[in-house]
Amino acid sequence: MGAWGHQFDENDDAADWLADFVDSPSWANCQEALQLTDVYIEADTASRAIAAAEVVAAGLGKPHPNLDAAIAQWAAQNSDGARTLRQTASAAVVKAEDESELQELWEEGDSTDWHNTLDDLKSRLT
Numbered sequence: 001m002g003a004w005g006h007q008f009d010e011n012d013d014a015a016d017w018l019a020d021f022v023d024s025p026s027w028a029n030c031q032e033a034l035q036l037t038d039v040y041i042e043a044d045t046a047s048r049a050i051a052a053a054e055v056v057a058a059g060l061g062k063p064h065p066n067l068d069a070a071i072a073q074w075a076a077q078n079s080d081g082a083r084t085l086r087q088t089a090s091a092a093v094v095k096a097e098d099e100s101e102l103q104e105l106w107e108e109g110d111s112t113d114w115h116n117t118l119d120d121l122k123s124r125l126t
Contacts, residue, residue, distance in 0.1 A: 046102035052092070055075050
């Protein structure tokens with residue numbers, strides 16, 4: 001695994017997904033990243049879902065300060081899609097936190113900051 005930290009933008013997989021999103025922003029891209037249907041969620045998939053949930057939160061008017069300004073602006077200007085994806089994003093964050101390889105990796109050490117970060121995201125999705 002490459003670089004990773006408790007913030008959504010400190011993970012290589014999330015950063016790569018966000019870089020691709022800047023080039024081609026769409027709610028369909030978010031929806032695809034948020035679809036955590038596998039029984040076992042790999043760390044890279046969970047990281048991308050968390051990043052997509054951050055885009056949804058921005059579309060709900062509650063962007064994370066670390067979110068790229070262009071993404072936050074696009075999400076705010078296209079907020080209807082965020083309202084449609086709110087529940088899907090919330091469920092994806094819960095699944096990433098409770099049922100993923102990423103969760104297992106965090107549980108190997110001090111996961112407090114990571115859980116606090118996800119709690120903040122979940123509160124911004126409500």
